[in-house]
Amino acid sequence: MTEYDYEELGLVAGLEIHQQLDTATKLFCDCPTTVREPEESDRSFTRYLHPTKSELGEIDEAALEESMVDREFEYLSYDTTCLVEEDDEPPHRVDREAMETTLEIAQLLDMAVVDQVNVMRKIVVDGSNTTGFQRSMLVANDGAIETSDGPVGIEDMLLEEESCQRVEETDDGVRFSLDRLGIPLVEIGTKPDISSPEQAREAAERIGMLLRSTGKVKRGLGTIRQDVNVSIAEGARIELKGVQSLDDIDDLVRNEVRRQVELLDIADELAEREASVGEPQDVTDVFADTDSGVIEGALSSGGDVQAVLLEGFDGLVGREIQPDRRLGTELSDHAKRHGAGGIFHTDELPAYGVTEAEVEALRDAVGAGPEDAVAIVADDPETAELAIDAVAERAETALEGVPEETRDANEDATSRYLRPLPGAARMYPETDVPPVEPDVTEVETPELLTEKVDRYESEFGLGSGLAEQVAYGQRWPLFEALVEGEGVDPTLAAGTLESTLTELRRDDVPVENLTDEHLRGAILLVDGGDVPREGIEDLLTALAEDPSLSAEAAVEQEDLGGVDESEVRDAVVEVVERHEDQVAEEGMGAFSALMGECMGALRGKADGDTVSDVLRSEIQKRA
Numbered sequence: 041m042t043e044y045d046y047e048e049l050g051l052v053a054g055l056e057i058h059q060q061l062d063t064a065t066k067l068f069c070d071c072p073t074t075v076r077e078p079e080e081s082d083r084s085f086t087r088y089l090h091p092t093k094s095e096l097g098e099i100d101e102a103a104l105e106e107s108m109v110d111r112e113f114e115y116l117s118y119d120t121t122c123l124v125e126e127d128d129e130p131p132h133r134v135d136r137e138a139m140e141t142t143l144e145i146a147q148l149l150d151m152a153v154v155d156q157v158n159v160m161r162k163i164v165v166d167g168s169n170t171t172g173f174q175r176s177m178l179v180a181n182d183g184a185i186e187t188s189d190g191p192v193g194i195e196d197m198l199l200e201e202e203s204c205q206r207v208e209e210t211d212d213g214v215r216f217s218l219d220r221l222g223i224p225l226v227e228i229g230t231k232p233d234i235s236s237p238e239q240a241r242e243a244a245e246r247i248g249m250l251l252r253s254t255g256k257v258k259r260g261l262g263t264i265r266q267d268v269n270v271s272i273a274e275g276a277r278i279e280l281k282g283v284q285s286l287d288d289i290d291d292l293v294r295n296e297v298r299r300q301v302e303l304l305d306i307a308d309e310l311a312e313r314e315a316s317v318g319e320p321q322d323v324t325d326v327f328a329d330t331d332s333g334v335i336e337g338a339l340s341s342g343g344d345v346q347a348v349l350l351e352g353f354d355g356l357v358g359r360e361i362q363p364d365r366r367l368g369t370e371l372s373d374h375a376k377r378h379g380a381g382g383i384f385h386t387d388e389l390p391a392y393g394v395t396e397a398e399v400e401a402l403r404d405a406v407g408a409g410p411e412d413a414v415a416i417v418a419d420d421p422e423t424a425e426l427a428i429d430a431v432a433e434r435a436e437t438a439l440e441g442v443p444e445e446t447r448d449a450n451e452d453a454t455s456r457y458l459r460p461l462p463g464a465a466r467m468y469p470e471t472d473v474p475p476v477e478p479d480v481t482e483v484e485t486p487e488l489l490t491e492k493v494d495r496y497e498s499e500f501g502l503g504s505g506l507a508e509q510v511a512y513g514q515r516w517p518l519f520e521a522l523v524e525g526e527g528v529d530p531t532l533a534a535g536t537l538e539s540t541l542t543e544l545r546r547d548d549v550p551v552e553n554l555t556d557e558h559l560r561g562a563i564l565l566v567d568g569g570d571v572p573r574e575g576i577e578d579l580l581t582a583l584a585e586d587p588s589l590s591a592e593a594a595v596e597q598e599d600l601g602g603v604d605e606s607e608v609r610d611a612v613v614e615v616v617e618r619h620e621d622q623v624a625e626e627g628m629g630a631f632s633a634l635m636g637e638c639m640g641a642l643r644g645k646a647d648g649d650t651v652s653d654v655l656r657s658e659i660q661k662r663a
Contacts, residue, residue, distance in 0.1 A: 044297055046236050050273025053234035053293055054195075055244055058227050058265045059251050060202055060258040063138050066222035067201045068131035068175065068473065069124040073258075076219040078207050081116035085126065087170060088112060111213030113167035115204065118219055125218045127170040130472045134159070134177070134199075138224035139476060141256045142179050142199045143483045145226060148250040149194050151183030153480050157199075159470035167214050168203035169221065175470055176200035176227070179478065185230075185246045189239045193231035200225050205262075223258075226251075232269065237290035237297075240268060244286050252512070253488045259514050268292060268449075275300035275442040279461060283449045291453035295362050299455075300442045302361035307441040313411060315352025317435045320428040323347040323416065326401045332393030334381070338418035345418045346428035349406040350385075350435055353413035358387030362454040367438065368415070373457035374434040375417055380427035385415040492516065500530035509538040518556045526560075528567045536563055536576055544580060553587045554580060561591025572647045574639065575600040600645060605654070611641045612654045616662065623662050631659060 044051075063073055088111075115126070123129035134157070146153050161173040168174075176198050183194035202223040204216035228247060234240045244266055251257050251264075258264075266283040270293055278300070280292055324344040327335050335345060350357065357368040372382040386403070390396045408414050415435070417427040434457075437443040446462070447455040487495075489511045496507035500523060510519050515537045522528040537559065545551050562579050565571045571579060582594040589597065615638050616623055622630045638651050 042298055043294070044301065046297065049297065049301070051235055051293075051297060052232045052271050053240050054232040054269040055230045055234070055240065055247070056227060056267040056269070057229075057244065057247050057251075058225055058267070059248075060263045061138050061141050061224040061226065062256050062258045063135060063141065063224050065135055065137075066124075067135050067138055067199070067224040068133075068222060069122055070132070071122050071125070071222065072120050073223045074120050074219065075205070076118050076120065076217070078116055078215075078217055081118055081217070084114055084116050086112050086114050087167075111167065112210075113213055114210065114215045115170060116207065116215065116217045116219075121218045121221075125170065125221045131175065131470075132473075134473065134476050135224060138199060139179075139478060140483060141224075141254060142197065142226055143478055143480050144254050144256070144486055145228075145251060146180035146183070146197060147480070147483060147485045148253060148488070149180075149183035149185065149197065149228070149247075151180035151194060151197060153180045153478050154178060155477065157476040157478055159473040159475070160467050161470050162200075162467055164203070167216060168206070169201075170204070170218070174200055174203065175473070177476075179226075185243060185250070187239050187242045187246065189236065189242075190233075192233045192239070192243045195229045195231045197229070198227045200227060237293040240293050241286060241290040244289050248286065249489050249512075253486045253492075255486065255517055268296075270296045270300075272297060272300050274304055276444040277461070278442075278444070278455075279446045280449050280455050281446055281458060288449070288453045292449055292455070295454050296447075299361045299365075302359065303367075303438065303442045306356050306359060306361075306367060306438060309356060310352055310439050313352035315350070315439060317432050317439070318349030318351060318406065320346050320348045320425070320432055321406060323402060323405045326398060326405050327394075327418070330393065330398060331395070332398075334384075334392060335394070335418040338420070338424075341420065343418060343420045344424055345416055346424040347402065347406055347414055347416045348428055348432045348435070349408055350413040350415060351409075352411050353435070353438075354411045355387060355413075357385045357413045357415065363452065365454050365456075370438075370457060371415055371431045371434050374430040375427035377457070377459075378426040378430055379423045380417050380419045383415050383417050383427075383431060386413045496530075496534075500534075502530060502534055506531075506534050506538065510534045513538060515556070515559070518559060522560060522563055526564060526567075528563055532567055532573070533563055536566075536580075540576060540580065544577060544584070549581050550584045551580070553584045555587070558583045558587070558591060562594075565591055565595060571595055571600050572645060574648055575645060605650065608642065608646045608650055609654050609658075611646075612638050612651065612658055615641055616655070616658045620662070623659055628656070628659055631655065634659070 065071060066073055117126060124131055143153060157177045157179055159175055159177045162176050163172065164174050165172055179197055179199050181196040184191050185194065202220050202225045204218060205220040207215040207217050230243060234243060248264065266289060268280045268283060268289060269277055270280060271277040278296055280296060283289055283292060322344055327345050330336050358366050360366050368385045368387060375383050384392060384394065386399060389399045402414055406414055415431050417424045419427065444461045446458045448458040449455050492511035493507045496502045496511060497504060510516055519533050519537055522533045523530050541551050562576060562583065566573055566576050578598055579594055579600055582598050583589055583591065615634055619630065619634060635652065635655055638655055639648065642651065
């Protein structure tokens with residue numbers, strides 16, 4: 041990957057972190073914050089959404105473009121959702137627990153809390169909210185975090201409702217699930233203080249650590265999302281949406297910088313060639329007898345082929361601007377927004393069944409010269425016309441350089457066009473929810489996870505690696521309750537909650553079925569001597585496979601209760617006598633092999649130290 045001089049390029053970046061809060065109920069109703077499986081839905085309904093004007097009578101450009109794509113939105117509802125999510129009942133008051141958690145986060149980010157929190161409506165017509173807007177409220181601003189390259193300011197933090205979960209594309213539009221809609225979500229925006237890909241990743245990691253330090257945020261895939269705003273001096277501000285993994289942030293910034301550098305180079309080359317974009321035109325006749333499956337399929341269904349002349353673009357449409365993405369890919373992204381499958385262009389033709397003769401005929405039809413390129417779309421007449429207009433519009437912006445836009449982060453750390461950048465015209469007051477006057481006097485500042493690691497090492501004697509695993513894991517509240525509240529051995533509790541569960545997960549044991557009560561019961565039985573430490577894996581496996589069991593019931597079912605020393609000695613003697621010749625020949629050299637067999641014979645009912653002592657004694661008698 042090309043590494044640039046980011047200071048010379050004038051790289052400026054900022055982050056928007058979206059984190060779901062782990063509250064009992066949703067932000068504006070009493071429904072639980074439980075995510076369901078789509079097949080659990082008991083009913084559905086459909087909506088069509090349209091943009092509305094702001095208080096100033098303006099319509100947001102992003103919302104307007106989204107509304108031009110005619111789509112039906114289907115929503116799956118459940119017995120854990122209500123009329124508020126369906127937009128058939130007004131929202132309730134702001135959830136108190138969500139507001140208190142947000143104030144804790146504000147303290148960790150050293151932010152100033154506003155005197156009064158007012159709920160606003162943010163226009164969203166992509167179907168992700170049944171209302172056509174998202175409820176959002178500014179809670180705090182003007183904070184800061186530290187990174188190794190200097191401080192990064194925190195511009196603001198908003199508390200808002202999570203959107204619907206996108207389930208799948210349908211023939212008519214998009215299917216969404218209402219279970220996620222309304223889960224409390226904080227949006228944290230940094231100032232544009234980030235000047236390198238590495239600093240972007242470090243800042244995101246720092247904010248993520250502070251959020252998890254509250255112990256009140258959801259964990260797992262999809263519960264936290266990062267958006268990255270990136271620009272270079274001669275480029276434009278680009279909002280990269282939906283980064284799921286912190287590991288991708290630095291590569292995403294690098295690839296966006298490369299994209300902007302390449303687009304600027306292309307714009308310079310186009311200026312030298314005095315390039316321009318022609319008017320779209322119908323070229324269906326050129327492909328009347330085509331062998332191209334894509335084009336023939338469109339024509340046989342009553343479609344046509346639309347083309348646009350890109351004067352001076354030859355060789356540049358196929359130029360790579362990100363890994364495996366070209367200027368032609370950018371044009372194609374815009375065509376796809378209007379329902380087309382994509383585009384063909386002369387930098388990649390002849391190919392895909394299009395012959396050299398058809399390429400020449402296409403060039404003749406639109407009057408293309410040697411330095412020109414041609415892009416085509418084959419689809420039903422309405423889609424083809426909308427798509428080729430979008431291609432022509434994007435080609436026009438290529439003449440200028442880098443267009444401001446919102447882009448979707450791909451899994452390979454590249455990005456694709458999503459929509460224009462939103463503007464202030466999409467915000468207006470929410471009249472159904474009264475304002476909140478936050479009280480920060482009763483909010484305690486949580487202990488940082490980094491501080492927990494140090495405390496676990498010093499107070500509980502855990503090694504640095506295990507201390508970090510517990511502190512940064514999801515079960516540190518249970519660990520602290522067991523150690524500080526129940527007096528459980530810290531190493532036993534930490535090892536079970538981290539190492540043992542990890543090993544069981546690797547063995548395909550469904551550990552996700554284990555509740556805190558399962559784990560608490562199992563660890564207490566081991567710590568109290570009712571179950572040997574060697575039996576913890578069998579006990580947890582039984583509980584995971586049948587979550588209806590209590591720890592005590594699982595011990596009885598699996599016969600995991602401890603045995604006394606006489607039973608241990610009997611089992612060991614039986615093993616030693618069975619291998620009498622080996623013991624006579626190898627002496628203590630036979631210990632390792634026989635130890636495993638002894639433990640297997642006792643099926644985890646005896647402590648390993650006890651078995652080891654008895655085995656050594658029996659071997660020495662016979663050596």
